[in-house]
Amino acid sequence: MRNAVKWSSLALAVAMGNGLIASQALAQESTPGVGIVEGATATLSSRTMYFNRDFRDADGNSDGIREEAATGMVLDFQSGYSEGLIGLGFDVTAMGGLKLDSGGGRTGTGILPVDPDGTAPNEYAEIRGTVKGRIAEDTVLRYGTHFVENPVVAYEDARLLPNHYFGYSVTNESIDGLFVEAGRMTDRGEMAGSSQTDGAYDVEGEDVSYLGGSYTFNDALAATLYTSKADEMWKRHFLGLAHTAELTDGLSLTSELSHYHTSDDSPGATTYDNDATSLALTLGAGNHGFTVAYQRMNGDSGYSYMDGAVFLANSVQYSDFNAKDERSWQARYDYDFAGLGIPGLTFMTRYITSSDIDTDYEDIERDSRWERDTNISYTVQNGTLEGLNILWRNATVRQAAGGVREWDGDIDENRLIVSYSWDLL
Structure with a gap:
């Protein structure tokens, strides 16, 4: 059922995209865009982490240590949007980790995965993608990988690599000072070395739907309101x-x-x-x-x-x-x-x-x-x-x-x- 939902949603997104593209040819006016290539950005981020957690016994003595070091790399490519009233684009995120130091009895810090034999692999990697559409200049629809961050659904980035969600969402900023978003995240992918990894390369979490946003009244006052349901x-x-x-x-x-x-x-x-x-x-x-x-x-x-x-x-x-x-x-x-x-x-x-x-x-x-x-x-x-x-x-x-x-x-x-x-x- 989960895969059926994914593919039916993708088919719907493609159908909508084709219809929207066709409608552009009939539009009397269009919003100029900078283009998929011309508006693209790409960032390569590196993080090297040494992590030491020393468990103490009742007398304050060391009772076991988790200690590892690793380097993580994240390549984030975000395309621009095609020209017209409806702009289409895509994003790609590639992540990888490299073990620098680990050993038997010291694994489990969360910055490296743990193999069944209790050791950490030398390296690990994955690549994820997203398709997106922009209506006019203020509404964006996304399907695929999300690094969503709000009070009811938020990715983690406290270890070596960020975890992420798979799902679909829409955001709107048509009113000055108001940001509104809604979405449904159907999978929580946790890259080994992310904040809450359990040793697996990918974990399916509960489906969660959310709706909310924030409003900045002025330079001094802002409010945030969200609601969500985790199935x-x-x-x-x-x-x-x-x-x-x-x-x-x-x-x-x-x-x-x-x-x-x-x-x-x-x-x-x-x-x-x-x-x-x-x-x-x-x-x-x-x-x-x-x-x-x-x-x-x-x-x-x-x-x-x-x-x-x-x-x-x-x-x-x-x-x-x-x-x-x-x-x-x-x-x-x-x-x-x-x-x-x-x-x-x-x-x-x-x-x-x-x-x-x-x-x-x-x-x-x-x-x-x-x-x-x-x-x-x-x-x-x-x-x-x-x-x-x-x-x-x-x-x-x-x-x-x-x-x-x-x-x-x-x-x-x-x-x-x-x-x-x-x-x-």
Whole structure:
């Protein structure tokens, strides 16, 4: 049935495309286009990552390490559109990973796949494509691979390579300040080395439909509203508000509110009923940023998700603080070293602590956890290596093993990431 849906949708898309092309010949006016080749862009992105996750025992000693290094490459080609009222085009994305370091007992970081014998392959690759159509200048239809990113459906890009969806969508920006989109994603393809890979090269996820968008009222206020349905899992709605108030010269206050309402739509015993809310306040003072955030979970379960769609303030490097009944607070500090004459160098540190976790385990002594993160990033500003970025991410997590997820426990984590992009077209 899944393949039948794919091919029938493709046939419909082709039929519509042929009809639209024919209609162009009869149109009295057409919108000029730059052409499929003339409007094309191509970018080659490279990311080299060293990943170390050290699991700690109850006494703080090392209890096992996941440690690997790899290089990933992503070639993203996007054609322009053919001329006329209806413009047609296509996109191609090729991805590949190369093992630099791995070994028995150290696999499972998520940046490399794991073969049945427990080792990581030396390399892996895949290529994906999309057909697209543009109506006038403000409506785009797509069929094929999607890197969709919104609060209810979002691809992941926190490891070596991004994962992606297969499906169809339409976006519209005909009203100034308003972005609207709708779509149905029928497969979630997870390239090994993507954020939530399970060792396979491709994973079929639940079908999910979505509708929503965002509206920018002015330079200070924006709102986001989405609804979605993941088949036989849940129905989910999202509301987001962002406001920036200019207090004085060089001093501003940004408020960000996010709220998810999830209702159960599964036939089994699993329940997904949840309300997740977060509020973050950021005081910007020149090159400094000070943030406090509060997040809470209500309902019969924690906040469940199957991709990167967790647009909450306390979803951070390792934890999401999304367990049943969990309450969490965050304090964060950012600094841009341009203020000291070092443009391109930035620093961030944050601390999140939580309580009231409903573990459903009578023998769990702790119902709380905390995480401390530190990021240091530098982007080369000029010269031969202009644009090269070096990022170090450190996380320290302390939590009750088995209390939130079956693999949870105390960890120390370090990620070193070097990335660079070339504009080929």
